[in-house]
Amino acid sequence: xxxxxxxxxxxxxxxxxxxxxxxxxxxxxxxxxxxxxxxxxxxxxxxxxxxxxxxxxxxxxxxxxxxxxxxxxxxxxxxxxxxxxxxxxxxxxxxxxxxxxxxxxxxxxxxxxxxxxxxxxxxxxxxxxxxxxxxxxxxxxxxxxxxxxxxxxxxxxxxxxxxxxxxxxxxxxxxxxxxxxxxxxxxxxxxxxxxxxxxxxxxxxxxxxxxxxxxxxxxxxxxxxxxxxxxxxxxxxxxxxxxxxxxxxxxxxxxxxxxxxxxxxxxxxxxxxxxxxxxxxxxxxxxxxxxxxxxxxxxxxxxxxxxxxxxxxxxxxxxxxxxxxxxxxxxxxxxxxxxxxxxxxxxxxxxxxxxxxxxxxxxxxxxxxxxxxxxxxxxxxxxxxxxxxxxxxxxxxxxxxxxxxxxxxxxxxxxxxxxxxxxxxxxxxxxxxxxxxxxxxxxxxxxxxxxxxxxxxxxxxxxxxxxxxxxxxx
Amino acid sequence: xxxxxxxxxxxxxxxxxxxxxxxxxxxxxxxxxxxxxxxxxxxxxxxxxxxxxxxxxxxxxxxxxxxxxxxxxxxxxxxxxxxxxxxxxxxxxxxxxxxxxxxxxxxxx
Numbered sequence: 252x253x254x255x256x257x258x259x260x261x262x263x264x265x266x267x268x269x270x271x272x273x274x275x276x277x278x279x280x281x282x283x284x285x286x287x288x289x290x291x292x293x294x295x296x297x298x299x300x301x302x303x304x305x306x307x308x309x310x311x312x313x314x315x316x317x318x319x320x321x322x323x324x325x326x327x328x329x330x331x332x333x334x335x336x337x338x339x340x341x342x343x344x345x346x347x348x349x350x351x352x353x354x355x356x357x358x359x360x361x362x363x364x365x366x367x368x369x370x371x372x373x374x375x376x377x378x379x380x381x382x383x384x385x386x387x388x389x390x391x392x393x394x395x396x397x398x399x400x401x402x403x404x405x406x407x408x409x410x411x412x413x414x415x416x417x418x419x420x421x422x423x424x425x426x427x428x429x430x431x432x433x434x435x436x437x438x439x440x441x442x443x444x445x446x447x448x449x450x451x452x453x454x455x456x457x458x459x460x461x462x463x464x465x466x467x468x469x470x471x472x473x474x475x476x477x478x479x480x481x482x483x484x485x486x487x488x489x490x491x492x493x494x495x496x497x498x499x500x501x502x503x504x505x506x507x508x509x510x511x512x513x514x515x516x517x518x519x520x521x522x523x524x525x526x527x528x529x530x531x532x533x534x535x536x537x538x539x540x541x542x543x544x545x546x547x548x549x550x551x552x553x554x555x556x557x558x559x560x561x562x563x564x565x566x567x568x569x570x571x572x573x574x575x576x577x578x579x580x581x582x583x584x585x586x587x588x589x590x591x592x593x594x595x596x597x598x599x600x601x602x603x604x605x606x607x608x609x610x611x612x613x614x615x616x617x618x619x620x621x622x623x624x625x626x627x628x629x630x631x632x633x634x635x636x637x638x639x640x641x642x643x644x645x646x647x648x649x650x651x652x653x654x655x656x657x658x659x660x661x662x663x664x665x666x667x668x669x670x671x672x673x674x675x676x677x678x679x680x681x682x683x684x685x686x687x688x689x690x691x692x693x694x695x696x697x698x699x700x701x702x703x704x705x706x707x708x709x710x711x712x713x714x715x716x717x718x719x720x721x722x723x724x725x
Numbered sequence: 726x727x728x729x730x731x732x733x734x735x736x737x738x739x740x741x742x743x744x745x746x747x748x749x750x751x752x753x754x755x756x757x758x759x760x761x762x763x764x765x766x767x768x769x770x771x772x773x774x775x776x777x778x779x780x781x782x783x784x785x786x787x788x789x790x791x792x793x794x795x796x797x798x799x800x801x802x803x804x805x806x807x808x809x810x811x812x813x814x815x816x817x818x819x820x821x822x823x824x825x826x827x828x829x830x831x832x833x834x
Contacts, residue, residue, distance in 0.1 A: 283776055289795045290752040294768060297756065342769045349736070349773025350780075 261291045264332040267339035268346070274468065275352065283346055291332065298335055400457035403478040404450030406485055410477075411445050524559050531559055532578070533624060534595040541632035546583060548594045556593030577602040577614055581622045598622035728765045738813040739763060740774050741806055744784065748801035751775060775800050783809050 265287045272280045336342050347353070379385060456471060524531040534557075536547035549557040559580070581598025582590040600622045605614040616622055732739075743749065743757045755771045778784045783806035790796045802810070 283773070286751055286795060286798050287772075289797065290750075290755075290768065290772065293752045294755070336768060345767055345769035346773045349767075349770040349777065351773075351777045 258292070260332050261288050261295070264291060264336065264339055264342075268343045271340050271343035272347065275347075279352070283350060283352075291336070295332070295335060396457065397454070400454040401450050402482055403457075403475060404453030405446055406449075406478045406481055407453055407474060408442075408446035408449030409485065410474075411449065412442060524557070533559065533597055533599055535626045536595055537629070537632050539635040541634045543626045545596075545626075546594050548591065550593065558592050559597065579605075579614070579616075579622075596624050596626070599624055729767070732763060732766055732770075735813075735817065736766070736770060736774050737778065738810065738817060739766075740771065740778065741783065741802060741810040741813070744800055744802045745807065745810060748799045750789075750797040750799050754800070778806065 265284065268287065269280050269284055272283060275283070333339070373380075534547075534549065536544045536549070538544050551557050578599065578601050580592075581600070582592045583594040583597075585591050600616050600620070602614045604616065604620060606617050607613075608615045739758055739761075740754060743754055743761070746757075749757065751772050752768070754775065755766060755768050758766045758771065775784065779786055779800060783803065785801045785803050786798060787801070788796050788798050
């Protein structure tokens with residue numbers, strides 16, 4: 252029995268040594284370890300029961316396959332090869348060093364500097380690795396390695412997608428497609444396929460199933476290192492993207508286009524409202540009773556008009572299926588004929604709907620085409636508890652507006668109507684009945700779907716501080 | 726004194742000297758070095774040294790098949806190896822003489 256054990260142990264040890272030399276390539280490994288089993292077995296036999304040194308080519312060298320042919324004389328008391336030869340890793344290192352082959356994985360040149368760096372690193376972490384709790388922590392971390400492989404694969408997929416799609420993050424740039432932060436989340440079949448492939452590659456590499464040769468091994472290391480660096484920001488980005496709506500907006504007259512933090516999908520346009528990674532092209536406002544409100548003016552928490560478009564038009568090469576596309580927005584006008592860019596919905600049309608005016612070198616909407624969009628049909632918008640509205644609403648933005656310029660109070664703001672502020676007075680009259688009906692406390696009054704309440708869009712809107720200068724003329 | 730460190734510097738000469746007596750295969754060389762009194766010599770160091778000397782052209786190599794067990798790769802010294810060995814001999818004698826004299830003086834003092 253001990254024969255079998257011996258030859259097994261020898262074969263195991265030799266295999267381990269070869270594994271530690273594997274980076275040298277099969278030829279060199281064969282060259283270095285040719286006859287290793289025989290040498291090991293003979294050395295063991297020597298150390299054992301005084302196997303005659305004068306009979307070098309002896310039976311103990313029969314390894315594998317046929318234990319029966321091994322003479323009984325080979326019965327070393329113990330076959331712990333590491334006791335005799337040391338750790339296979341050290342054995343391999345010694346073999347390498349004596350043969351004049353650089354230690355680290357295929358890196359012949361930077362050997363000295365690199366190994367001293369490693370030594371420094373080892374010394375730096377020594378206080379940690381010598382701590383009594385270190386082995387438990389290390390084992391825990393090792394158990395988590397598959398998670399890391401998957402993460403790395405995911406990042407690899409991201410990298411491939413970003414490279415192949417030129418940074419847009421999507422293979423098919425369809426503006427209707429759901430967003431996703433520059434390819435971090437799969438937005439379609441191809442993306443999912445790439446992520447899957449990345450994960451397969453990473454896991455197989457991690458399991459040592461796909462051994463890379465020298466140069467590629469370096470590539471693998473570089474990719475891994477890059478993934479280590481990228482994993483945290485990538486996770487943060489993904490979690491941001493997962494948070495359903497991301498809203499940004501700026502003044503219309505802001506000419507600061509330095510916007511570093513804008514998603515690539517808006518081409519760095521700071522004056523854009525983004526929701527779910529897509530540019531918001533229009534807004535439709537529904538009142539507390541669930542009814543559509545035409546011409547509602549929207550302001551932000553500081554009372555600034557909420558604007559969707561920097562200058563009334565946008566050139567979007569990326570959304571074009573054929574040629575280029577330009578989008579144009581049409582503002583309402585206030586009682587003085589000035590443009591109001593935060594009254595929604597805005598008129599909207601694209602060059603696909605338009606005709607090219609050769610003389611003016613611009614797109615223009617042919618007569619008879621209506622730029623005013625229809626509100627999305629929503630059948631199930633519930634009415635709100637108007638009593639609550641009245642209590643909680645009175646504090647923020649409308650109040651600011653009031654303080655600045657009471658006369659500017661937008662007429663179409665439904666929330667205002669349920670309040671008993673000065674704003675109600677000039678609330679542009681046409682329709683106040685619904686809120687009047689639902690102010691009774693404690694009852695949930697759902698309004699039946701009635702006629703669309705209309706705040707006359709163009710002529711009758713009072714206007715607040717809309718930056719007229721940049722709004723007009725394009 | 727760390728004899729393994731000392732060995733590192735002279736292993737080439739030791740291996741060449743052993744092979745000058747007679748051709749030998751890997752473990753055979755290890756055994757003869759140990760028998761000569763270099764007990765601390767490492768197996769892997771010897772095998773690596775043999776391979777390196779062979780690659781450097783100081784050794785010849787041939788395979789002896791065996792009915793029992795695997796074939797054996799024998800190494801033998803060639804002319805270039807002998808020249809190298811001659812040089813190293815001189816260097817060693819010079820070095821050993823100097824060290825002996827030095828250590829003797831030290832001991833006397």
